[in-house]
Amino acid sequence: xxxRHCFLFALLWLGLGAGQAQAQNFDPRSAVPPDSxxxxxxxxxxxxxxxxxxxxxERMLSRLKAYSRRKTIAGRAISxxxxxxxxxxxRAGLDVVLLDRQFDSHSFKVVRRVDIQTLDxxxxxxxxxxxxxxxxxxxxxxTLHIKTARSRVRQVLLFRPGQLLEPQALAESERLLRQxxxxxxxxxxxxxxxxxxxxxDIQVLTTDVFSITAGFELGSATAGRITLGxxxxxxxxxxxxxxxxxxxxxxxxxxxxxxQWAYNGSYTAPFRNFVxxxxxxxxxxxxxxxxxxxxxxxxxxxxxxxxxxxLNAFDQHIALVPTAExxxxxxxxxxxxxxxxxxxxxxxLRSYDLGYENPGRIIVSARAYNLRYSAVPxxxxxxxxxxxxPDFRNSTLLLGTVGYSVRRYYKDRYLFGFGRTExxxxxxxxxxxxxxxxxxxxxxxxxxxxxxxAAFSTRSGYLYGAVDVGGFQLMNTERSWEQGLLSTEFTxxxxxxxxxxxxxxxxxxxxxxxxxxxxxxxxxxxITDARGLRGFAPAQPIFATSRFVVNYETTLFTPLSLxxxxxxxxxxxxxxxxxxxxxxxxxxxxxAPYTGFGLGLRFRNEFTALRTFQxxxxxxxxxxxxxxxxxxxxxxxxxxxxxxxxxxxPGTGLYQ
Numbered sequence: 001x002x003x004r005h006c007f008l009f010a011l012l013w014l015g016l017g018a019g020q021a022q023a024q025n026f027d028p029r030s031a032v033p034p035d036s037x038x039x040x041x042x043x044x045x046x047x048x049x050x051x052x053x054x055x056x057x058e059r060m061l062s063r064l065k066a067y068s069r070r071k072t073i074a075g076r077a078i079s080x081x082x083x084x085x086x087x088x089x090x091r092a093g094l095d096v097v098l099l100d101r102q103f104d105s106h107s108f109k110v111v112r113r114v115d116i117q118t119l120d121x122x123x124x125x126x127x128x129x130x131x132x133x134x135x136x137x138x139x140x141x142x143t144l145h146i147k148t149a150r151s152r153v154r155q156v157l158l159f160r161p162g163q164l165l166e167p168q169a170l171a172e173s174e175r176l177l178r179q180x181x182x183x184x185x186x187x188x189x190x191x192x193x194x195x196x197x198x199x200x201d202i203q204v205l206t207t208d209v210f211s212i213t214a215g216f217e218l219g220s221a222t223a224g225r226i227t228l229g230x231x232x233x234x235x236x237x238x239x240x241x242x243x244x245x246x247x248x249x250x251x252x253x254x255x256x257x258x259x260q261w262a263y264n265g266s267y268t269a270p271f272r273n274f275v276x277x278x279x280x281x282x283x284x285x286x287x288x289x290x291x292x293x294x295x296x297x298x299x300x301x302x303x304x305x306x307x308x309x310x311l312n313a314f315d316q317h318i319a320l321v322p323t324a325e326x327x328x329x330x331x332x333x334x335x336x337x338x339x340x341x342x343x344x345x346x347x348x349l350r351s352y353d354l355g356y357e358n359p360g361r362i363i364v365s366a367r368a369y370n371l372r373y374s375a376v377p378x379x380x381x382x383x384x385x386x387x388x389x390p391d392f393r394n395s396t397l398l399l400g401t402v403g404y405s406v407r408r409y410y411k412d413r414y415l416f417g418f419g420r421t422e423x424x425x426x427x428x429x430x431x432x433x434x435x436x437x438x439x440x441x442x443x444x445x446x447x448x449x450x451x452x453x454a455a456f457s458t459r460s461g462y463l464y465g466a467v468d469v470g471g472f473q474l475m476n477t478e479r480s481w482e483q484g485l486l487s488t489e490f491t492x493x494x495x496x497x498x499x500x501x502x503x504x505x506x507x508x509x510x511x512x513x514x515x516x517x518x519x520x521x522x523x524x525x526x527i528t529d530a531r532g533l534r535g536f537a538p539a540q541p542i543f544a545t546s547r548f549v550v551n552y553e554t555t556l557f558t559p560l561s562l563x564x565x566x567x568x569x570x571x572x573x574x575x576x577x578x579x580x581x582x583x584x585x586x587x588x589x590x591x592a593p594y595t596g597f598g599l600g601l602r603f604r605n606e607f608t609a610l611r612t613f614q615x616x617x618x619x620x621x622x623x624x625x626x627x628x629x630x631x632x633x634x635x636x637x638x639x640x641x642x643x644x645x646x647x648x649x650p651g652t653g654l655y656q
Contacts, residue, residue, distance in 0.1 A: 106190055107167045111159050112199040115191075116150045121210040126187055141210055146235040148182055148208050155237070155272050156180060157188075157204070158302060165200060172300050175409055175423050177206060181239065182232035184209045185420050208232065223247030239268040250285055254328045259285040274299045286317040286331060291338075298346060298646040301359055301407050307343035308649060314338075320379055332377030334392070342367035342649040344401075359427070361405045367650040369397040371439075395439025399446065399650035403431030407645045410456045414496050414503055414557050416612075416638055417604065424462060426454040427645035435650070437472060444472040444482075446652060452645065457495075461505075464491040464643065470653045471516060484516025484584075485653035491640060507553040507640045515545045515584025515655060524578075525656050532576040533596040535618045535633040539625035542594075544578035546587040553640070555602070565603035570614075573597050596620045612636055 119126075120142040123133025133139050156176050158169040170188045177186035184207045191201040211232035217225040229241040242265045250258035262284035269277050274296055281290045291312030298306045317331035344365030351358035376392040406427040415422045429452040437444040448470025456462045471484030494506045513524060523543045528536045532549045556569040574597075579590040600616030617632045624631060 103170050103190055104167070106165055106195065106200050108164050109195075110199045111161050111163055111165050111202060113201045114154075114157070114159070114161055114204060115201065116153050116204045117206075118148045118150065118153065119205070119207045120147055121145050121184075121208045124207055126185055126205055126207060144212065145208065145210050146232070148206065148232060148237065149235045152182075152235065152237040152270070153177070153204060153206060155270060155274075158300070159202070165202075166302070169302075170202070172302065173204075176300060177204075178421065178423060180237065182209060182211050182237050183207070220247065220249075223249060237270045239266075241266050245284075248285075274303070288315045289313065297648060298344065298363070301346075301361060301646075304346050304348075305344070306346075306365075306648070308341070310338075310340045312338045312340075318377065320377060332379065333375045334373075334377060335375040336371060336373040336392075339370040339372075340367070344647065344649070346405075359406050359408060361407075363401070363403045363405055363431075363647045365401045365647065365650055367397075367399045367401075367435075369399070371395045371397075393439050395437065397435065397437050397439075397446075397652075399433060399435035399652075401431055401433045401647065401650040403429065403450075403647045405429050405431075405645050405647055412456075412458065412496075414505065415493070424456050425642050425644045426456050426462075428453045429466075429645045429647070431647060433470065433650050433652075443475045445475060446470065446472050448653060452489075452643070454643075454645070459495060461494040462492060465489070466643065468653055480517075482517050483519060483522075483655075485655050486512070486514040486516060487653055488512040489643070491643075493640065501559045502556060504554060504556040507555065508551070509640050510548070510550045512548045512587065513546065513655065514548075514587060518545060518582075518584045518655070520582065522655065523580075527576040527578060527594060529635070530637060531656075533574040533594060533618075533620065534572065534635065534637070535598065535616055535631055536574075536594070536596055536620060536623070537625060537631060537633075538623045542578065542623065544580050544587075544590070545582065545584045546579040548577045548587040550575045551640075562603065565605045568602040568604065569599070570602055570616075571599050572616075572618075592622075594620070594623050612638065 120133070122138035122141045122145075123131065123135075125131040133142055157173045158176070159165055159173065170190070174186050174188040177183050177188070186204070186206045189203050189205075191203050194201045209231065211230050213227065213229045213231070215225075215227040219225070223246065225243065225245045227241075227243045229239070231239050233240045243263070245262040246260065248258075248260050248262065250260060252258065262282075264282045264284075266278060266280040271277065276295055278293045278295075279291070282288065289312060291310060293308060293310035295308035295310075296306050297303075314334075314336055316334045318334050319329050319331055321330075323329050342365060344363060347362040347364070349358045349360045349362065372394050373392050406429075408426050410424040410426060411421055412424050413420065413422060415424070429450065431450045433446070433448040433450070435446045437446060448468065450466070450468045452464070452466035454462070454464035466489045468487045469485070471481045473479060473481050489509075489511050491509045493508070497504050515522070515524075523545055524547055525531060526538075526542050527533055527544070527547060527549065528538070532547070534551075552573045554571045558567050558569065560567040573595075575593045575595045577587045577590060577593045579585055579587045581589060596618050598616050598618030600614055602612060602614045604612045613634060613636050615632070615634055617630065620629045620631065622629075
């Protein structure tokens with residue numbers, strides 16, 4: 001945990017403690033009991049029933065608010081840390097269905113004019129035009145921030161002046177604006193006052209996030225990590241990421257002095273028609289890579305074409321055998337390039353409603369993945385290897401996918417943010433992937449099937465399920481199957497419950513990765529964080545060939561604000577079953593599961609690119625490298641994420 005986060009946690013504890021201390025101050029009115037016939041309710045003392053006493057959030061907030069008005073040091077600290085402004089939720093115009101039909105009367109009219117207004121990150125609101133930056137911090141943040149250019153907003157819109165307005169183009173443009181990392185929220189509306197029978201004027205209003213990110217992690221007096229990035233470089237939507245590590249303290253390997261620093265960076269630029277170009281570079285000891293890519297996804301149900309083209313080069317030095325401590329490590333050169341290309345076409349289905357487009361799509365795509373080695377390890381044949389060294393061969397993988405996709409989006413709040421509009425994807429997906437692997441001594445063919453579905457309701461919540469199965473078949477006389485994979489995913493959350501000004505939800509998810517006749521030596525990458533138990537740091541690496549994970553979380557959204565960060569409390573329980581049997585199998589054959597339980601605080605600022613960080617404490621009954629099984633940690637990862645129903649590039653199941 002960094003010093004900055006420890007300082008914020010201490011200030012939060014001090015503020016809550018100060019609110020409780022106020023109750024001990026002497027009030028002269030308590031010396032004489034008030035007359036119950038003439039005294040107002042504010043004067044009368046409120047004596048809680050000891051049998052039915054419960055937590056009063058309104059009373060706690062009013063005490064904190066009153067204490068913040070004091071001219072003392074503690075009072076001014078509370079006033080600076082907490083924001084007691086009553087937030088008015090937007091009700092008008094919030095239909096649960098994003099692809100609604102409120103603008104059906106304007107379909108196929110000519111777009112006459114598009115007015116775009118972009119707002120800075122701090123102090124503005126899409127629902128309150130009178131709200132302006134007032135504090136020093138809001139004005140200073142807006143001074144450093146470059147607003148998103150109108151030309152960038154036009155790139156995301158699905159309509160242009162002089163063109164006919166297609167059905168759902170307004171709602172889809174609004175959703176796509178919210179999906180961009182540089183925009184917090186957006187509204188796309190028709191100017192009803194200037195609309196005519198055959199033309200419309202459209203108003204677009206957006207608020208930015210503070211896109212500049214910077215960080216410093218101090219590992220020791222001579223080692224650390226520096227990060228610097230911008231999600232909206234020069235206001236054009238360009239993404240710049242840099243990470244530099246120094247003082248890695250790698251031990252010398254004989255006369256070889258390892259490189260003690262590492263760098264990883266990337267630059268992404270958006271273009272019209274949702275085309276993105278990216279360049280990346282990585283440099284560390286015994287590993288260098290770089291590449292470029294151009295891609296366009298099925299960003300919306302209205303997209304007809306998608307594809308990508310990438311070229312990456314890798315230069316490594318690897319060790320083929322483990323060595324004892326103190327012995328020299330023999331590294332062998334490994335250099336190769338990867339060319340990857342795919343293209344997809346979405347076929348629209350006929351709609352019998354002229355004002356509403358059929359959301360179903362038939363999607364056909366093809367991919368070619370080409371791997372070429374320019375240098376491979378050439379070990380000495382006199383050296384005994386405990387396992388056969390890897391067989392580095394040039395390969396070409398050809399894949400094709402045919403699928404049926406239905407995509408719908410809904411609006412909700414208090415999922416991952418504190419009141420802002422969030423888009424919930426639902427729909428149906430069925431796809432079949434087949435292809436050939438033209439590598440090795442024996443050619444193989446691949447076959448995979450994926451099915452997924454999701455539904456959402458403000459009364460009952462969200463439910464998502466998916467199953468994916470695939471494997472390779474050897475094209476020889478045996479025709480046996482290998483490197484199979486069965487993966488499942490389940491995600492759900494309840495409706496939003498209210499407890500005064502506090503609100504909460506329950507989240508539940510599970511993921512299974514089951515290996516089927518995997519090759520010797522193939523293993524999964526543990527059960528930590530995104531692959532299993534959040535915050536889990538085992539004393540020894542945990543390897544598995546099959547895994548099943550369950551994650552539960554309750555999130556309590558509070559009305560408190562700390563230095564611009566809204567505060568939420570959470571409780572979690574995680575469990576992971578693994579099996580280390582060779583070649584895979586049932587994950588429940590490995591005995592008792594690894595478990596983790598904990599509590600924590602989540603701080604979220606909707607107006608910055610690094611929006612969330614969490615301070616958690618967890619208890620792990622087994623496997624942790626501490627004696628009591630308790631660990632405090634920090635993370636920015638959301639436990640529950642959404643999966644869209646748009647098909648992308650064809651691929652094989654990920655065994656990791």
